[in-house]
Amino acid sequence: MAGEKEKVVAAAGGCCLRPFSCEQGLLSRPDGSAAFLQGDTSVLAGLYGPAEVKGSKELPDRAVLEVLLRPKVGLPGVIERSREQLLRQTCEAVVLGVLHPRTAITLVLQVLSDAGSLLSCCINAACMGLLDAGLPLSSLFCGVTCALDPNGAIILDPTTRQEQEARAILTFAIDSPERKVLMTTTKGSCSVEEGPCFPP
């Protein structure tokens, strides 16, 4: 598989996204659900809401958005928590929660397999899930992960191995109408380089 990808990359003379696919409405219980696959990385999103708020989290002027990221093995740890927060902030920027005050929207993301660029896959799954649930959104968004290899070349949608070799990994969430950056997170050190972000 990896060899195949490298061939395509070589042919393109630059970067390439792995084949991606998406299926919506595959679960019967959630109000919205979507599976998003980027290469061998896949994330399943299930969404409930707008529904009754549990406990004392209720907000008088808008909907509460809760994001849960479940790893495949073991219990969610600090990395999952920090990703949950990033995802929540991204979704909050897009969901028109003001239209559903005093309700809760719960977005559960389940990692099905991780083969690199997991966060961007989560972002994409979240967007497709929100879309399937029919929630009012101000725009769509997508996630792109870029890795900078030691030579400074940009790799889009890196695999696990490419991520390990990379000098820096940058993940962006970009909205659809103006291609503005909704969220960005970086790992490693980088300088002038700019992630070229083309929404898929």
Added chain:
Amino acid sequence: MTRSARASSPSSRPAMKATPLSNCERRFLLRAIEERKRLDGRQCYDYRNVRVSFGADRGCCIVELGKTRVLAQVSCELVPPKLNRPTEGILFFNLELSPMAAPGFEPGRQTELLVKLNRLIERCLRNSKCIDTESLCVVAGEKVWQIRLDLHLLNHDGNIIDAASIAGIVALCHFRRPDVSVQGEEVTVFTPEERDPVPLSIHHMPICVSFAFFQQGTYLVVDPSEREERVMDGLLVIAMNKHREICTIQSSGGIMLVKDQVLRCSKITAVKVAEITELIQKALENDRKVRKEGGKFGFAESIPNQKITTFKMESAAVDTNNVEEQAEEIITKADPPSEVFAKPILHTPGTAQIGEGIENSWGDLEESEREEAVEEEGESEATAFEVQKMETEDTSTLREAEKDEPIVLSDSEEEEVIILEPQELPTKARPQANLKQENTSKKAFNKRRRKKRAVR
């Protein structure tokens, strides 16, 4: 008795958000069952369709039983064995009811239902001795393999236990552990490239089949759906392998069954188990073939084609050759970024802070009302600071970077606070001051932690 049985089955779910079943619906379902009709058109002894799909990783599969869906993943680790069993590997099973599966499920809560299901899985897979634990021993008394099976319920449409038991045994059969060699004291674990990983030795495949009883056992239904589970009086679960050996049998709900009923159920189980085992073996064989021939495998292949709710795209090339020129262009076109950095603020000698002091929200991830309010402000400020750079000008980071400042971008939440190297201050004062600052911040953090706990 009926009342107690009824009370026990819904109370095993948190009554929080789960929608209750109306009396009207309950009566309708029971009437239908009395007439030997089921809501989904099945006959009393019909099992729903079972579909098995494998992930790209070894030991990963999704089992669909009708609309019920369970994800299984097996992983392994070298650990010291238990003291009383020095030559046996360790098996660990964990079923999780993800909040994705039903709105009533809460993450990380040990409900009565969850404990019951986990116990049944354990009895079905561990106590039936279907996995040879002695073959998992590497060095007696020192190193053994721990096999961990994680099961996640993704969609709850009844009969979780059957779906979970199928997913569990399929994942265990699909799993390959790394090969090891022992030479004297030395244990070498081989990567998949060096030596082919080895499968677990599995003696037989126990599979659970559930029966729901209505009207004190007068009516019987195989593979109950979620609705049927809500109105049933009692449940009988039989775990059996294809050799017709009963591995586990459990009756719950407080109904009394006659011998004939149990015998009839075990006969039905034998038929169902034979069918399911055949299906599992076919699925495993298919996957093995595809992997051997180097074809495509993984979840992407199990997504149906030609469906309106699905979309596939092949590998897409993105031209990044002139990205830097483009970036340059954007920078030159963009308005000069507003001055984000104020003057560095000196708290104590040896430290400096840029920008407004922002309360660090790291470590306060659990939400409570107070936190929420703080976060909202803190976040909007924090993100304003961060995102402004990215979003409104999209270039300020570049600008910074261009100046070649020693700023390290990291994904930690503490990005806003940048400690600069002091230049004019005497060096000997530095470490002390830094230590002090660190201590105080740590203390503050601990204090907040404690406060949080008190709130909880």
